[in-house]
Amino acid sequence: MANQEIRIVVTAPTFGSPFHISMIENFKKLFKPEEMVLRSVTGESDIQRERLRLALEQTRPIALIAMDIRPDPDIISIYRAAKVPIVLLDEEAAGVSSIAIDNMKGGHIAGTYLISKGKKKLAIVSGRTKVKGGFNAEQRLKGFQQALREKNLFIPQGGMVEVMQYSREDGLEVMPNLLTLGVDAVFCAAGDNCAQGLLSVARDRGVRIPEDVAIVGFDDLLIAQLSTPALTTIRQPLKEMAQAAYTMVMLQRDEILNNPQKMLFQPELVIRKSA
Known part of the structure:
Protein backbone atom coordinates (compact mmCIF):
# COMPACT_ATOMS: atom_id res chain seq x y z
CA MET A 1 0.00 0.00 0.00
CA ALA A 2 2.97 2.30 0.62
CA ASN A 3 3.69 2.39 -3.13
CA GLN A 4 0.05 2.46 -4.22
CA GLU A 5 -1.99 5.61 -4.60
CA ILE A 6 -4.69 5.74 -1.95
CA ARG A 7 -8.07 5.62 -3.65
CA ILE A 8 -11.30 4.39 -2.09
CA VAL A 9 -14.36 3.73 -4.24
CA VAL A 10 -17.60 4.63 -2.44
CA THR A 11 -20.66 3.32 -4.21
CA ALA A 12 -24.44 3.15 -3.82
CA PRO A 13 -27.48 2.49 -6.02
CA THR A 14 -28.04 6.24 -5.95
CA PHE A 15 -26.56 9.10 -3.97
CA GLY A 16 -29.91 10.87 -3.67
CA SER A 17 -31.26 9.35 -0.46
CA PRO A 18 -30.83 11.20 2.86
CA PHE A 19 -28.85 8.28 4.30
CA HIS A 20 -26.38 8.24 1.41
CA ILE A 21 -26.04 12.03 1.38
CA SER A 22 -25.33 12.08 5.12
CA MET A 23 -22.77 9.29 4.85
CA ILE A 24 -20.97 11.04 1.98
CA GLU A 25 -20.80 14.26 4.01
CA ASN A 26 -19.25 12.32 6.88
CA PHE A 27 -16.77 10.62 4.55
CA LYS A 28 -15.71 14.00 3.15
CA LYS A 29 -14.58 14.97 6.65
CA LEU A 30 -12.41 11.85 6.88
CA PHE A 31 -10.96 11.24 3.41
CA LYS A 32 -8.90 13.69 1.41
CA PRO A 33 -10.69 14.77 -1.79
CA GLU A 34 -8.30 12.79 -4.00
CA GLU A 35 -8.76 9.64 -1.89
CA MET A 36 -12.51 9.15 -2.46
CA VAL A 37 -14.13 8.22 -5.77
CA LEU A 38 -17.95 8.12 -5.97
CA ARG A 39 -19.51 5.54 -8.29
CA SER A 40 -23.24 4.99 -8.72
CA VAL A 41 -24.19 1.40 -9.55
CA THR A 42 -27.92 1.78 -9.99
CA GLY A 43 -29.54 -0.75 -12.26
CA GLU A 44 -30.48 -4.40 -12.53
CA SER A 45 -28.25 -7.10 -11.10
CA ASP A 46 -26.24 -7.67 -14.29
CA ILE A 47 -25.70 -3.92 -14.77
CA GLN A 48 -24.75 -3.50 -11.14
CA ARG A 49 -22.30 -6.39 -11.41
CA GLU A 50 -20.67 -4.87 -14.50
CA ARG A 51 -20.34 -1.44 -12.90
CA LEU A 52 -18.68 -2.91 -9.81
CA ARG A 53 -16.26 -4.77 -12.06
CA LEU A 54 -15.47 -1.60 -14.01
CA ALA A 55 -14.97 0.34 -10.77
CA LEU A 56 -12.23 -2.12 -9.88
CA GLU A 57 -10.57 -2.13 -13.32
CA GLN A 58 -10.77 1.59 -14.05
CA THR A 59 -10.16 3.08 -10.61
CA ARG A 60 -7.80 0.47 -9.11
CA PRO A 61 -8.88 1.26 -5.55
CA ILE A 62 -7.33 -0.05 -2.36
CA ALA A 63 -10.84 -0.72 -0.98
CA LEU A 64 -14.55 -0.54 -1.83
CA ILE A 65 -17.22 0.91 0.47
CA ALA A 66 -20.66 -0.10 -0.78
CA MET A 67 -23.87 1.33 0.67
CA ASP A 68 -27.12 -0.66 0.38
CA ILE A 69 -25.52 -3.05 -2.10
CA ARG A 70 -25.05 -6.80 -1.81
CA PRO A 71 -22.36 -7.84 -4.31
CA ASP A 72 -22.66 -11.19 -6.04
CA PRO A 73 -20.20 -13.92 -4.97
CA ASP A 74 -18.33 -13.59 -8.27
CA ILE A 75 -17.74 -9.87 -7.69
CA ILE A 76 -16.54 -10.59 -4.16
CA SER A 77 -14.12 -13.16 -5.59
CA ILE A 78 -12.79 -10.71 -8.19
CA TYR A 79 -12.13 -8.06 -5.56
CA ARG A 80 -10.55 -10.58 -3.22
CA ALA A 81 -8.24 -11.81 -5.98
CA ALA A 82 -7.19 -8.19 -6.54
CA LYS A 83 -6.58 -7.86 -2.78
CA VAL A 84 -9.22 -5.14 -2.53
CA PRO A 85 -11.37 -5.51 0.61
CA ILE A 86 -15.08 -4.67 0.53
CA VAL A 87 -16.94 -2.97 3.37
CA LEU A 88 -20.74 -2.97 3.16
CA LEU A 89 -22.91 -0.38 4.87
CA ASP A 90 -26.43 -1.46 5.82
CA GLU A 91 -26.06 -4.78 4.00
CA GLU A 92 -24.47 -8.17 4.60
CA ALA A 93 -22.78 -10.73 2.37
CA ALA A 94 -20.52 -13.71 2.98
CA GLY A 95 -16.82 -13.01 2.73
CA VAL A 96 -16.87 -9.23 3.21
CA SER A 97 -16.95 -6.84 6.15
CA SER A 98 -20.14 -5.05 7.11
CA ILE A 99 -21.17 -2.08 9.21
CA ALA A 100 -24.79 -1.52 10.13
CA ILE A 101 -27.18 -0.45 12.78
CA ASP A 102 -29.29 -3.20 14.36
CA GLN A 236 -28.63 5.97 13.41
CA PRO A 237 -25.09 6.89 14.53
CA LEU A 238 -24.04 7.93 11.02
CA LYS A 239 -20.87 9.73 12.09
CA GLU A 240 -19.68 6.70 14.04
CA MET A 241 -20.54 4.34 11.17
CA ALA A 242 -18.53 6.47 8.73
CA GLN A 243 -15.59 6.53 11.12
CA ALA A 244 -15.72 2.74 11.46
CA ALA A 245 -15.67 2.31 7.66
CA TYR A 246 -12.75 4.74 7.39
CA THR A 247 -10.80 2.83 10.04
CA MET A 248 -11.40 -0.48 8.31
CA VAL A 249 -10.27 0.58 4.83
CA MET A 250 -7.40 2.87 5.88
CA LEU A 251 -5.97 1.20 8.97
CA GLN A 252 -7.17 -2.42 8.89
CA ARG A 253 -7.09 -3.18 5.17
CA ASP A 254 -5.01 -6.36 5.30
CA GLU A 255 -6.81 -7.59 8.38
CA ILE A 256 -10.33 -7.29 6.95
CA LEU A 257 -9.22 -8.77 3.63
CA ASN A 258 -8.23 -11.99 5.40
CA ASN A 259 -10.74 -11.86 8.26
CA PRO A 260 -13.86 -9.84 7.41
CA GLN A 261 -15.44 -8.06 10.34
CA LYS A 262 -19.06 -7.42 11.24
CA MET A 263 -19.81 -4.28 13.25
CA LEU A 264 -23.32 -3.68 14.55
CA PHE A 265 -24.28 -0.34 16.09
CA GLN A 266 -27.24 0.08 18.44
CA PRO A 267 -30.25 2.24 17.55
CA GLU A 268 -31.53 4.89 19.94
CA LEU A 269 -35.06 6.24 20.38
CA VAL A 270 -35.10 10.05 20.28
CA ILE A 271 -38.40 11.27 21.73
CA ARG A 272 -39.80 14.57 20.46
CA LYS A 273 -43.35 15.81 19.83
CA SER A 274 -44.72 13.59 17.03
CA ALA A 275 -45.11 10.51 19.25
Missing part, protein backbone atom coordinates in the same frame (compact mmCIF):
# COMPACT_ATOMS: atom_id res chain seq x y z
CA ASN A 103 -32.23 -2.42 12.09
CA MET A 104 -34.39 -5.19 13.49
CA LYS A 105 -33.95 -3.79 16.99
CA GLY A 106 -34.73 -0.31 15.67
CA GLY A 107 -38.03 -1.52 14.25
CA HIS A 108 -38.82 -3.30 17.51
CA ILE A 109 -38.08 -0.16 19.56
CA ALA A 110 -40.38 1.92 17.33
CA GLY A 111 -43.25 -0.57 17.59
CA THR A 112 -42.87 -1.07 21.32
CA TYR A 113 -42.84 2.67 21.96
CA LEU A 114 -45.94 3.39 19.86
CA ILE A 115 -47.82 0.58 21.60
CA SER A 116 -46.77 1.97 24.99
CA LYS A 117 -48.50 5.24 24.01
CA GLY A 118 -51.79 3.37 23.65
CA LYS A 119 -51.76 2.97 19.87
CA LYS A 120 -53.64 -0.05 18.51
CA LYS A 121 -53.85 0.30 14.72
CA LEU A 122 -50.26 0.70 13.58
CA ALA A 123 -48.96 1.06 10.04
CA ILE A 124 -45.45 1.03 8.58
CA VAL A 125 -44.00 2.91 5.63
CA SER A 126 -40.93 1.00 4.53
CA GLY A 127 -38.35 0.85 1.80
CA ARG A 128 -38.62 -2.08 -0.58
CA THR A 129 -37.92 -5.37 1.18
CA LYS A 130 -37.74 -7.99 -1.57
CA VAL A 131 -34.97 -6.46 -3.66
CA LYS A 132 -31.19 -6.32 -3.58
CA GLY A 133 -30.27 -3.58 -1.17
CA GLY A 134 -33.48 -4.13 0.79
CA PHE A 135 -31.81 -5.79 3.77
CA ASN A 136 -32.24 -2.89 6.19
CA ALA A 137 -35.87 -2.32 5.20
CA GLU A 138 -36.63 -6.00 5.71
CA GLN A 139 -34.98 -6.01 9.15
CA ARG A 140 -36.87 -2.91 10.31
CA LEU A 141 -40.15 -4.48 9.22
CA LYS A 142 -39.40 -7.73 11.03
CA GLY A 143 -38.58 -5.92 14.25
CA PHE A 144 -41.76 -3.84 14.02
CA GLN A 145 -43.89 -6.92 13.37
CA GLN A 146 -42.29 -8.71 16.32
CA ALA A 147 -43.16 -5.84 18.66
CA LEU A 148 -46.78 -6.00 17.50
CA ARG A 149 -47.00 -9.79 17.87
CA GLU A 150 -45.77 -9.53 21.44
CA LYS A 151 -48.91 -7.50 22.22
CA ASN A 152 -51.22 -9.60 20.03
CA LEU A 153 -51.47 -6.82 17.46
CA PHE A 154 -50.97 -6.91 13.70
CA ILE A 155 -50.50 -4.51 10.81
CA PRO A 156 -53.95 -3.98 9.22
CA GLN A 157 -54.51 -4.80 5.58
CA GLY A 158 -53.20 -1.88 3.57
CA GLY A 159 -51.10 -0.68 6.48
CA MET A 160 -47.78 -2.03 5.19
CA VAL A 161 -46.60 0.32 2.44
CA GLU A 162 -43.31 0.22 0.53
CA VAL A 163 -41.75 3.27 -1.15
CA MET A 164 -38.81 3.60 -3.52
CA GLN A 165 -37.12 6.94 -2.91
CA TYR A 166 -37.32 7.42 0.88
CA SER A 167 -38.45 10.96 0.03
CA ARG A 168 -40.89 13.57 1.32
CA GLU A 169 -42.86 13.06 -1.89
CA ASP A 170 -43.24 9.36 -1.03
CA GLY A 171 -44.75 10.37 2.30
CA LEU A 172 -47.13 12.82 0.63
CA GLU A 173 -48.31 10.08 -1.70
CA VAL A 174 -48.98 7.31 0.83
CA MET A 175 -50.35 9.20 3.84
CA PRO A 176 -53.89 9.88 2.48
CA ASN A 177 -54.58 6.15 2.17
CA LEU A 178 -53.24 5.49 5.66
CA LEU A 179 -55.55 8.16 7.09
CA THR A 180 -58.49 6.66 5.19
CA LEU A 181 -57.55 3.31 6.71
CA GLY A 182 -57.92 4.86 10.16
CA VAL A 183 -54.48 4.07 11.57
CA ASP A 184 -53.50 5.77 14.83
CA ALA A 185 -49.73 5.37 14.44
CA VAL A 186 -47.20 5.18 11.61
CA PHE A 187 -43.62 3.95 11.86
CA CYS A 188 -41.84 5.60 8.93
CA ALA A 189 -39.03 3.09 8.54
CA ALA A 190 -38.30 4.78 5.20
CA GLY A 191 -36.65 7.62 7.09
CA ASP A 192 -37.13 11.13 8.42
CA ASN A 193 -37.49 12.78 5.00
CA CYS A 194 -40.37 10.50 4.10
CA ALA A 195 -41.90 11.19 7.51
CA GLN A 196 -41.99 14.91 6.61
CA GLY A 197 -44.50 14.07 3.90
CA LEU A 198 -46.64 12.15 6.38
CA LEU A 199 -46.61 15.11 8.78
CA SER A 200 -47.48 17.55 6.01
CA VAL A 201 -50.57 15.63 4.92
CA ALA A 202 -51.70 15.25 8.53
CA ARG A 203 -51.36 18.99 9.16
CA ASP A 204 -53.23 19.88 5.96
CA ARG A 205 -56.13 17.62 6.94
CA GLY A 206 -56.35 18.84 10.52
CA VAL A 207 -55.15 15.55 11.96
CA ARG A 208 -53.69 16.06 15.43
CA ILE A 209 -50.16 14.75 15.90
CA PRO A 210 -49.65 12.72 18.07
CA GLU A 211 -53.18 12.59 19.56
CA ASP A 212 -54.92 11.24 16.44
CA VAL A 213 -51.91 9.74 14.67
CA ALA A 214 -48.45 9.32 16.17
CA ILE A 215 -45.47 9.21 13.80
CA VAL A 216 -41.98 7.81 14.41
CA GLY A 217 -39.23 8.24 11.82
CA PHE A 218 -35.81 6.69 11.28
CA ASP A 219 -32.30 8.22 11.01
CA ASP A 220 -32.46 11.35 13.23
CA LEU A 221 -31.49 13.76 10.50
CA LEU A 222 -31.47 17.50 11.21
CA ILE A 223 -34.89 17.82 9.58
CA ALA A 224 -36.34 15.71 12.42
CA GLN A 225 -35.53 18.49 14.89
CA LEU A 226 -36.85 21.24 12.64
CA SER A 227 -40.14 19.67 11.54
CA THR A 228 -43.55 20.70 12.88
CA PRO A 229 -44.09 18.99 15.21
CA ALA A 230 -40.54 17.85 15.95
CA LEU A 231 -40.17 14.24 14.88
CA THR A 232 -39.71 11.34 17.27
CA THR A 233 -37.31 9.01 15.50
CA ILE A 234 -34.83 6.16 15.70
CA ARG A 235 -31.29 7.50 15.62
Whole structure:
Protein backbone atom coordinates (compact mmCIF):
# COMPACT_ATOMS: atom_id res chain seq x y z
CA MET A 1 0.00 0.00 0.00
CA ALA A 2 2.97 2.30 0.62
CA ASN A 3 3.69 2.39 -3.13
CA GLN A 4 0.05 2.46 -4.22
CA GLU A 5 -1.99 5.61 -4.60
CA ILE A 6 -4.69 5.74 -1.95
CA ARG A 7 -8.07 5.62 -3.65
CA ILE A 8 -11.30 4.39 -2.09
CA VAL A 9 -14.36 3.73 -4.24
CA VAL A 10 -17.60 4.63 -2.44
CA THR A 11 -20.66 3.32 -4.21
CA ALA A 12 -24.44 3.15 -3.82
CA PRO A 13 -27.48 2.49 -6.02
CA THR A 14 -28.04 6.24 -5.95
CA PHE A 15 -26.56 9.10 -3.97
CA GLY A 16 -29.91 10.87 -3.67
CA SER A 17 -31.26 9.35 -0.46
CA PRO A 18 -30.83 11.20 2.86
CA PHE A 19 -28.85 8.28 4.30
CA HIS A 20 -26.38 8.24 1.41
CA ILE A 21 -26.04 12.03 1.38
CA SER A 22 -25.33 12.08 5.12
CA MET A 23 -22.77 9.29 4.85
CA ILE A 24 -20.97 11.04 1.98
CA GLU A 25 -20.80 14.26 4.01
CA ASN A 26 -19.25 12.32 6.88
CA PHE A 27 -16.77 10.62 4.55
CA LYS A 28 -15.71 14.00 3.15
CA LYS A 29 -14.58 14.97 6.65
CA LEU A 30 -12.41 11.85 6.88
CA PHE A 31 -10.96 11.24 3.41
CA LYS A 32 -8.90 13.69 1.41
CA PRO A 33 -10.69 14.77 -1.79
CA GLU A 34 -8.30 12.79 -4.00
CA GLU A 35 -8.76 9.64 -1.89
CA MET A 36 -12.51 9.15 -2.46
CA VAL A 37 -14.13 8.22 -5.77
CA LEU A 38 -17.95 8.12 -5.97
CA ARG A 39 -19.51 5.54 -8.29
CA SER A 40 -23.24 4.99 -8.72
CA VAL A 41 -24.19 1.40 -9.55
CA THR A 42 -27.92 1.78 -9.99
CA GLY A 43 -29.54 -0.75 -12.26
CA GLU A 44 -30.48 -4.40 -12.53
CA SER A 45 -28.25 -7.10 -11.10
CA ASP A 46 -26.24 -7.67 -14.29
CA ILE A 47 -25.70 -3.92 -14.77
CA GLN A 48 -24.75 -3.50 -11.14
CA ARG A 49 -22.30 -6.39 -11.41
CA GLU A 50 -20.67 -4.87 -14.50
CA ARG A 51 -20.34 -1.44 -12.90
CA LEU A 52 -18.68 -2.91 -9.81
CA ARG A 53 -16.26 -4.77 -12.06
CA LEU A 54 -15.47 -1.60 -14.01
CA ALA A 55 -14.97 0.34 -10.77
CA LEU A 56 -12.23 -2.12 -9.88
CA GLU A 57 -10.57 -2.13 -13.32
CA GLN A 58 -10.77 1.59 -14.05
CA THR A 59 -10.16 3.08 -10.61
CA ARG A 60 -7.80 0.47 -9.11
CA PRO A 61 -8.88 1.26 -5.55
CA ILE A 62 -7.33 -0.05 -2.36
CA ALA A 63 -10.84 -0.72 -0.98
CA LEU A 64 -14.55 -0.54 -1.83
CA ILE A 65 -17.22 0.91 0.47
CA ALA A 66 -20.66 -0.10 -0.78
CA MET A 67 -23.87 1.33 0.67
CA ASP A 68 -27.12 -0.66 0.38
CA ILE A 69 -25.52 -3.05 -2.10
CA ARG A 70 -25.05 -6.80 -1.81
CA PRO A 71 -22.36 -7.84 -4.31
CA ASP A 72 -22.66 -11.19 -6.04
CA PRO A 73 -20.20 -13.92 -4.97
CA ASP A 74 -18.33 -13.59 -8.27
CA ILE A 75 -17.74 -9.87 -7.69
CA ILE A 76 -16.54 -10.59 -4.16
CA SER A 77 -14.12 -13.16 -5.59
CA ILE A 78 -12.79 -10.71 -8.19
CA TYR A 79 -12.13 -8.06 -5.56
CA ARG A 80 -10.55 -10.58 -3.22
CA ALA A 81 -8.24 -11.81 -5.98
CA ALA A 82 -7.19 -8.19 -6.54
CA LYS A 83 -6.58 -7.86 -2.78
CA VAL A 84 -9.22 -5.14 -2.53
CA PRO A 85 -11.37 -5.51 0.61
CA ILE A 86 -15.08 -4.67 0.53
CA VAL A 87 -16.94 -2.97 3.37
CA LEU A 88 -20.74 -2.97 3.16
CA LEU A 89 -22.91 -0.38 4.87
CA ASP A 90 -26.43 -1.46 5.82
CA GLU A 91 -26.06 -4.78 4.00
CA GLU A 92 -24.47 -8.17 4.60
CA ALA A 93 -22.78 -10.73 2.37
CA ALA A 94 -20.52 -13.71 2.98
CA GLY A 95 -16.82 -13.01 2.73
CA VAL A 96 -16.87 -9.23 3.21
CA SER A 97 -16.95 -6.84 6.15
CA SER A 98 -20.14 -5.05 7.11
CA ILE A 99 -21.17 -2.08 9.21
CA ALA A 100 -24.79 -1.52 10.13
CA ILE A 101 -27.18 -0.45 12.78
CA ASP A 102 -29.29 -3.20 14.36
CA ASN A 103 -32.23 -2.42 12.09
CA MET A 104 -34.39 -5.19 13.49
CA LYS A 105 -33.95 -3.79 16.99
CA GLY A 106 -34.73 -0.31 15.67
CA GLY A 107 -38.03 -1.52 14.25
CA HIS A 108 -38.82 -3.30 17.51
CA ILE A 109 -38.08 -0.16 19.56
CA ALA A 110 -40.38 1.92 17.33
CA GLY A 111 -43.25 -0.57 17.59
CA THR A 112 -42.87 -1.07 21.32
CA TYR A 113 -42.84 2.67 21.96
CA LEU A 114 -45.94 3.39 19.86
CA ILE A 115 -47.82 0.58 21.60
CA SER A 116 -46.77 1.97 24.99
CA LYS A 117 -48.50 5.24 24.01
CA GLY A 118 -51.79 3.37 23.65
CA LYS A 119 -51.76 2.97 19.87
CA LYS A 120 -53.64 -0.05 18.51
CA LYS A 121 -53.85 0.30 14.72
CA LEU A 122 -50.26 0.70 13.58
CA ALA A 123 -48.96 1.06 10.04
CA ILE A 124 -45.45 1.03 8.58
CA VAL A 125 -44.00 2.91 5.63
CA SER A 126 -40.93 1.00 4.53
CA GLY A 127 -38.35 0.85 1.80
CA ARG A 128 -38.62 -2.08 -0.58
CA THR A 129 -37.92 -5.37 1.18
CA LYS A 130 -37.74 -7.99 -1.57
CA VAL A 131 -34.97 -6.46 -3.66
CA LYS A 132 -31.19 -6.32 -3.58
CA GLY A 133 -30.27 -3.58 -1.17
CA GLY A 134 -33.48 -4.13 0.79
CA PHE A 135 -31.81 -5.79 3.77
CA ASN A 136 -32.24 -2.89 6.19
CA ALA A 137 -35.87 -2.32 5.20
CA GLU A 138 -36.63 -6.00 5.71
CA GLN A 139 -34.98 -6.01 9.15
CA ARG A 140 -36.87 -2.91 10.31
CA LEU A 141 -40.15 -4.48 9.22
CA LYS A 142 -39.40 -7.73 11.03
CA GLY A 143 -38.58 -5.92 14.25
CA PHE A 144 -41.76 -3.84 14.02
CA GLN A 145 -43.89 -6.92 13.37
CA GLN A 146 -42.29 -8.71 16.32
CA ALA A 147 -43.16 -5.84 18.66
CA LEU A 148 -46.78 -6.00 17.50
CA ARG A 149 -47.00 -9.79 17.87
CA GLU A 150 -45.77 -9.53 21.44
CA LYS A 151 -48.91 -7.50 22.22
CA ASN A 152 -51.22 -9.60 20.03
CA LEU A 153 -51.47 -6.82 17.46
CA PHE A 154 -50.97 -6.91 13.70
CA ILE A 155 -50.50 -4.51 10.81
CA PRO A 156 -53.95 -3.98 9.22
CA GLN A 157 -54.51 -4.80 5.58
CA GLY A 158 -53.20 -1.88 3.57
CA GLY A 159 -51.10 -0.68 6.48
CA MET A 160 -47.78 -2.03 5.19
CA VAL A 161 -46.60 0.32 2.44
CA GLU A 162 -43.31 0.22 0.53
CA VAL A 163 -41.75 3.27 -1.15
CA MET A 164 -38.81 3.60 -3.52
CA GLN A 165 -37.12 6.94 -2.91
CA TYR A 166 -37.32 7.42 0.88
CA SER A 167 -38.45 10.96 0.03
CA ARG A 168 -40.89 13.57 1.32
CA GLU A 169 -42.86 13.06 -1.89
CA ASP A 170 -43.24 9.36 -1.03
CA GLY A 171 -44.75 10.37 2.30
CA LEU A 172 -47.13 12.82 0.63
CA GLU A 173 -48.31 10.08 -1.70
CA VAL A 174 -48.98 7.31 0.83
CA MET A 175 -50.35 9.20 3.84
CA PRO A 176 -53.89 9.88 2.48
CA ASN A 177 -54.58 6.15 2.17
CA LEU A 178 -53.24 5.49 5.66
CA LEU A 179 -55.55 8.16 7.09
CA THR A 180 -58.49 6.66 5.19
CA LEU A 181 -57.55 3.31 6.71
CA GLY A 182 -57.92 4.86 10.16
CA VAL A 183 -54.48 4.07 11.57
CA ASP A 184 -53.50 5.77 14.83
CA ALA A 185 -49.73 5.37 14.44
CA VAL A 186 -47.20 5.18 11.61
CA PHE A 187 -43.62 3.95 11.86
CA CYS A 188 -41.84 5.60 8.93
CA ALA A 189 -39.03 3.09 8.54
CA ALA A 190 -38.30 4.78 5.20
CA GLY A 191 -36.65 7.62 7.09
CA ASP A 192 -37.13 11.13 8.42
CA ASN A 193 -37.49 12.78 5.00
CA CYS A 194 -40.37 10.50 4.10
CA ALA A 195 -41.90 11.19 7.51
CA GLN A 196 -41.99 14.91 6.61
CA GLY A 197 -44.50 14.07 3.90
CA LEU A 198 -46.64 12.15 6.38
CA LEU A 199 -46.61 15.11 8.78
CA SER A 200 -47.48 17.55 6.01
CA VAL A 201 -50.57 15.63 4.92
CA ALA A 202 -51.70 15.25 8.53
CA ARG A 203 -51.36 18.99 9.16
CA ASP A 204 -53.23 19.88 5.96
CA ARG A 205 -56.13 17.62 6.94
CA GLY A 206 -56.35 18.84 10.52
CA VAL A 207 -55.15 15.55 11.96
CA ARG A 208 -53.69 16.06 15.43
CA ILE A 209 -50.16 14.75 15.90
CA PRO A 210 -49.65 12.72 18.07
CA GLU A 211 -53.18 12.59 19.56
CA ASP A 212 -54.92 11.24 16.44
CA VAL A 213 -51.91 9.74 14.67
CA ALA A 214 -48.45 9.32 16.17
CA ILE A 215 -45.47 9.21 13.80
CA VAL A 216 -41.98 7.81 14.41
CA GLY A 217 -39.23 8.24 11.82
CA PHE A 218 -35.81 6.69 11.28
CA ASP A 219 -32.30 8.22 11.01
CA ASP A 220 -32.46 11.35 13.23
CA LEU A 221 -31.49 13.76 10.50
CA LEU A 222 -31.47 17.50 11.21
CA ILE A 223 -34.89 17.82 9.58
CA ALA A 224 -36.34 15.71 12.42
CA GLN A 225 -35.53 18.49 14.89
CA LEU A 226 -36.85 21.24 12.64
CA SER A 227 -40.14 19.67 11.54
CA THR A 228 -43.55 20.70 12.88
CA PRO A 229 -44.09 18.99 15.21
CA ALA A 230 -40.54 17.85 15.95
CA LEU A 231 -40.17 14.24 14.88
CA THR A 232 -39.71 11.34 17.27
CA THR A 233 -37.31 9.01 15.50
CA ILE A 234 -34.83 6.16 15.70
CA ARG A 235 -31.29 7.50 15.62
CA GLN A 236 -28.63 5.97 13.41
CA PRO A 237 -25.09 6.89 14.53
CA LEU A 238 -24.04 7.93 11.02
CA LYS A 239 -20.87 9.73 12.09
CA GLU A 240 -19.68 6.70 14.04
CA MET A 241 -20.54 4.34 11.17
CA ALA A 242 -18.53 6.47 8.73
CA GLN A 243 -15.59 6.53 11.12
CA ALA A 244 -15.72 2.74 11.46
CA ALA A 245 -15.67 2.31 7.66
CA TYR A 246 -12.75 4.74 7.39
CA THR A 247 -10.80 2.83 10.04
CA MET A 248 -11.40 -0.48 8.31
CA VAL A 249 -10.27 0.58 4.83
CA MET A 250 -7.40 2.87 5.88
CA LEU A 251 -5.97 1.20 8.97
CA GLN A 252 -7.17 -2.42 8.89
CA ARG A 253 -7.09 -3.18 5.17
CA ASP A 254 -5.01 -6.36 5.30
CA GLU A 255 -6.81 -7.59 8.38
CA ILE A 256 -10.33 -7.29 6.95
CA LEU A 257 -9.22 -8.77 3.63
CA ASN A 258 -8.23 -11.99 5.40
CA ASN A 259 -10.74 -11.86 8.26
CA PRO A 260 -13.86 -9.84 7.41
CA GLN A 261 -15.44 -8.06 10.34
CA LYS A 262 -19.06 -7.42 11.24
CA MET A 263 -19.81 -4.28 13.25
CA LEU A 264 -23.32 -3.68 14.55
CA PHE A 265 -24.28 -0.34 16.09
CA GLN A 266 -27.24 0.08 18.44
CA PRO A 267 -30.25 2.24 17.55
CA GLU A 268 -31.53 4.89 19.94
CA LEU A 269 -35.06 6.24 20.38
CA VAL A 270 -35.10 10.05 20.28
CA ILE A 271 -38.40 11.27 21.73
CA ARG A 272 -39.80 14.57 20.46
CA LYS A 273 -43.35 15.81 19.83
CA SER A 274 -44.72 13.59 17.03
CA ALA A 275 -45.11 10.51 19.25
